[in-house]
Amino acid sequence: MARRWKHAPEGSHWGEFGPDDQRGRMNLVTPARVLQGVAEVREGRSFVLSLPLDVPGGRAMNPRRIPPQRYAVIRDGKSAGQQGFCWSYQDEDPDLTDVVNDDVVLLGLQYSTQWDSLAHVGSRFDADGDGVAEAVFYNGFRAGEEIRPGVEDPTAEARGEPHARYRHPEAAALGIERLAEHGAQGRGVLIDLEHHLGRTRQAVGYEQLMRILDADGITVEEGDMVCLHTGFADTLLAMNRQPDVARLHATGSGLDGWDGRLLNWIVDSRLACLIADNPAVELVVPKLMQPRATGGSLRQPRLPLHEHCLFKNGIHLGELWYLTELAAWLRAHGRSRFLLTAPPLRLPGAVGSPATPIATV
Numbered sequence: 001m002a003r004r005w006k007h008a009p010e011g012s013h014w015g016e017f018g019p020d021d022q023r024g025r026m027n028l029v030t031p032a033r034v035l036q037g038v039a040e041v042r043e044g045r046s047f048v049l050s051l052p053l054d055v056p057g058g059r060a061m062n063p064r065r066i067p068p069q070r071y072a073v074i075r076d077g078k079s080a081g082q083q084g085f086c087w088s089y090q091d092e093d094p095d096l097t098d099v100v101n102d103d104v105v106l107l108g109l110q111y112s113t114q115w116d117s118l119a120h121v122g123s124r125f126d127a128d129g130d131g132v133a134e135a136v137f138y139n140g141f142r143a144g145e146e147i148r149p150g151v152e153d154p155t156a157e158a159r160g161e162p163h164a165r166y167r168h169p170e171a172a173a174l175g176i177e178r179l180a181e182h183g184a185q186g187r188g189v190l191i192d193l194e195h196h197l198g199r200t201r202q203a204v205g206y207e208q209l210m211r212i213l214d215a216d217g218i219t220v221e222e223g224d225m226v227c228l229h230t231g232f233a234d235t236l237l238a239m240n241r242q243p244d245v246a247r248l249h250a251t252g253s254g255l256d257g258w259d260g261r262l263l264n265w266i267v268d269s270r271l272a273c274l275i276a277d278n279p280a281v282e283l284v285v286p287k288l289m290q291p292r293a294t295g296g297s298l299r300q301p302r303l304p305l306h307e308h309c310l311f312k313n314g315i316h317l318g319e320l321w322y323l324t325e326l327a328a329w330l331r332a333h334g335r336s337r338f339l340l341t342a343p344p345l346r347l348p349g350a351v352g353s354p355a356t357p358i359a360t361v
């Protein structure tokens with residue numbers, strides 16, 4: 001396939017794994033790196049790194065995202081648990097003893113513990129050099145072409161289902177199934193920001209991160225799946241599905257996406273992906289934004305780390321993971337590495353996915 005860009009964005013590495021690559025830096029998690037992860041398994045003990053998927057609770061934390069709504073499958077007027085076994089819509093066989101439960105869920109795929117695919121955040125960028133900025137994603141895949149918006153259903157809002165306005169949104173490129181097909185298994189490395197910084201909200205830049213890595217004797221190597229523990233998810237979980245948004249806005253650190261040295265380190269360290277127990281890995285604080293007025297309009301991302309990772313460098317982001325128990329165990333045992341197994345749903349075209357990641361030590 002011809003290259004789909006003439007200009008790559010500044011600071012990007014489009015084409016690093018080939019012009020058609022859709023896996024990004026997860027390519028660095030090779031079989032040899034998986035074996036390094038397996039070598040970290042010494043106790044056979046596992047930690048689940050997911051929140052219950054109905055946390056945070058409600059829509060206060062992010063009104064765009066809907067909590068799971070589960071429905072029982074009703075067949076022939078019988079609810080789940082009352083139904084017998086049948087393969088089709090034919091009558092059930094009264095001589096069979098099985099009773100069956102099925103259910104259906106409507107769930108924002110990025111409501112709780114999640115992966116962001118490379119189709120989640122792109123940028124308005126003039127990739128083909130014709131002077132017109134278009135919505136473009138990693139490796140030049142375009143919205144409206146490879147990444148399709150789905151079919152508009154203008155009646156959705158009137159029906160009280162605003163989330164259904166665009167039916168079957170489809171990412172024909174860069175969908176989350178690309179990560180699932182990799183397996184998302186490798187060596188995890190946990191950086192315990194909370195241990196050093198507490199749970200007060202602060203933006204962590206390059207200098208501070210390097211001090212923490214030095215203090216804890218951590219080296220991030222090529223292909224590592226890097227997890228940042230801030231304590232945010234633990235505070236959220238304790239709120240028991242009634243999130244106190246004002247308190248959460250004051251809780252937990254995040255990376256400073258405006259720190260160029262930090263962004264360079266993310267690329268130069270050759271880490272494979274970045275994961276945090278907070279909502280965005282980076283700290284989204286308006287006062288950190290440094291608007292450049294261009295003809296009266298702002299030309300900058302709201303989420304600079306998302307732009308740098310997902311759009312420019314093919315680095316998947318994991319958010320709202322639950323890392324507290326793992327962090328405590330690793331510290332008590334003088335360790336920071338583990339085997340991480342974290343496949344997303346193999347749901348073709350999805351731009352994000354819930355996950356139930358497992359750390360094994």
Ligand code: UVW
Nearest residue numbers: 110116121279280319
């Ligand atoms: C946005 O809200 C854009 O995304 P995320 O969940 O990745 O922080």
